[in-house]
Amino acid sequence: MTDHHLLQAPEVRALISYLDHETAPMIVMNTAYEILAANTAYERQFAVAGKPYLGHKCYAISHRFSVPCDQAGEHCPLQSALASKAPDRVLHIHHTPRGPEHVDVELRPIIDASHRVIGFVERLQTVRQASARARGSGLVGQSPAFNRALGELQRVAKSELPVLLLGESGTGKELFARALHETSLRASGPFVVVDCSGLTETLFESEVFGYEKGAFTGALARKAGLAETANGGTLFLDEIGDVPLSMQVKLLRLIESGTYRRVGGLETLQTNFRLVTATHKPLERMVADGQFRQDLYYRIAAFPLRLPPLRERSGDIALLVESLLQRSGGNATQRISPEALTALGQYPWPGNIRELRNVIERARLFADDGEIKVAHLGLVAPAVPHSAAPLDAAGFAEFARTFAGTRKALAAALGMSERTVYRRLKQAGLA
Numbered sequence: 140m141t142d143h144h145l146l147q148a149p150e151v152r153a154l155i156s157y158l159d160h161e162t163a164p165m166i167v168m169n170t171a172y173e174i175l176a177a178n179t180a181y182e183r184q185f186a187v188a189g190k191p192y193l194g195h196k197c198y199a200i201s202h203r204f205s206v207p208c209d210q211a212g213e214h215c216p217l218q219s220a221l222a223s224k225a226p227d228r229v230l231h232i233h234h235t236p237r238g239p240e241h242v243d244v245e246l247r248p249i250i251d252a253s254h255r256v257i258g259f260v261e262r263l264q265t266v267r268q269a270s271a272r273a274r275g276s277g278l279v280g281q282s283p284a285f286n287r288a289l290g291e292l293q294r295v296a297k298s299e300l301p302v303l304l305l306g307e308s309g310t311g312k313e314l315f316a317r318a319l320h321e322t323s324l325r326a327s328g329p330f331v332v333v334d335c336s337g338l339t340e341t342l343f344e345s346e347v348f349g350y351e352k353g354a355f356t357g358a359l360a361r362k363a364g365l366a367e368t369a370n371g372g373t374l375f376l377d378e379i380g381d382v383p384l385s386m387q388v389k390l391l392r393l394i395e396s397g398t399y400r401r402v403g404g405l406e407t408l409q410t411n412f413r414l415v416t417a418t419h420k421p422l423e424r425m426v427a428d429g430q431f432r433q434d435l436y437y438r439i440a441a442f443p444l445r446l447p448p449l450r451e452r453s454g455d456i457a458l459l460v461e462s463l464l465q466r467s468g469g470n471a472t473q474r475i476s477p478e479a480l481t482a483l484g485q486y487p488w489p490g491n492i493r494e495l496r497n498v499i500e501r502a503r504l505f506a507d508d509g510e511i512k513v514a515h516l517g518l519v520a521p522a523v524p525h526s527a528a529p530l531d532a533a534g535f536a537e538f539a540r541t542f543a544g545t546r547k548a549l550a551a552a553l554g555m556s557e558r559t560v561y562r563r564l565k566q567a568g569l570a
């Protein structure tokens with residue numbers, strides 16, 4: 140059902156031959172969502188052998204949907220480009236010959252002489268800084284909450300705007316900061332991390348600004364500060380909310396003018412970095428309470444990017460667990476039982492991914508037969524909330540037999556009273 144009329148228009152044929160020399164994968168579509176043409180880069184990266192795509196709907200090819208994205212709960216760039224007659228951009232997960240991948244999609248309408256949209260050119264760019272498949276390192280995720288954060292990261296990365304990452308502890312702020320750097324135009328420059336928590340005023344100053352020989356006892360040689368090391372790259376100030384008030388003014392000057400002085404030095408030095416900061420603290424409230432300078436706050440908060448806590452992206456837990464199991468230091472053949480995965484999905488994760496990592500690393504030590512079971516997780520309530528289907532006698536006995544904690548912990552994990560647990564243990568012949 141290819142739109143031959145459009146395809147044969149000389150302008151479109153010229154366009155197709157032009158696109159073929161583009162290094163980015165590109166396709167031409169009509170307003171009925173059908174792929175009319177693709178360039179060589181698309182063919183190479185996205186075409187599946189033996190699976191034709193010409194004349195097929197974009198949503199069927201890229202998403203295996205039977206309806207357009209907007210009817211499947213996702214944003215459809217074609218719909219909005221059609222309505223606005225202007226380009227639209229979105230981050231989607233596409234099926235590729237390699238499996239699901241994050242793809243940055245930009246769609247431009249082709250408009251005819253009477254101002255009608257007659258087709259589109261779509262440019263697809265695979266996002267390499269995050270994976271929608273299990274991977275032993277780096278950012279992984281594919282839940283809507285994760286995709287939203289990643290989409291924002293893609294938007295801001297290529298600008299020079301300072302980014303403020305907001306998220307609870309263990310939500311991956313450092314990984315996001317690194318991904319931002321790697322996506323930015325400074326990717327070939329250094330990525331320098333300063334952990335501002337627990338640094339005293341003097342330590343902060345000498346770490347960030349460096350010092351001259353003899354600036355203080357023990358300063359035996361001149362030392363470059365991290366602001367200097369970050370020249371040409373990205374400076375990531377983690378836990379910016381912990382920077383002492385007295386240091387905030389020096390930091391502000393550094394950020395505003397790129398100038399600073401080493402401790403004990405007279406010379407004003409110049410550096411040039413992209414600033415990324417992160418905090419789990421309520422900075423706005425700290426500004427209101429006088430604990431954080433307002434001018435510094437405005438300076439760093441140009442682009443606040445909220446990282447979702449794990450409980451808002453529980454759809455990613457299986458993917459994260461699989462990724463953690465691929466990490467070195469353990470037995471790569473280990474698996475997780477479906478029940479254990481369900482229990483992980485119901486736990487609230489106050490410590491986020493860091494806590495998940497610790498739970499999995501600990502559980503691996505107990506999984507003698509290669510399978511991580513609920514009891515190995517050591518989760519305390521509400522791992523199995525009251526709303527979950529009650530365990531039958533066999534399920535209860537299996538759970539109780541393999542549970543590593545005390546009877547009290549068992550009761551908590553099952554959301555039962557200790558008396559009920561005792562009664563059921565007796566019934567199962569376990570007490």
Ligand SMILES: Nc1ncnc2c1ncn2[C@@H]1O[C@H](COP(=O)(O)OP(=O)(O)OP(=O)(O)O)[C@@H](O)[C@H]1O
Binds near residue numbers: 280312377459
């Ligand atoms: N999306 C993700 N995919 C894979 N691993 C992740 C992801 N997010 C976080 N992690 C892992 O979780 C752990 C915590 O991440 P990270 O240190 O970046 O968190 P953080 O928010 O900076 O924590 P804190 O605020 O406590 O410093 C790390 O082991 C990291 O590799």
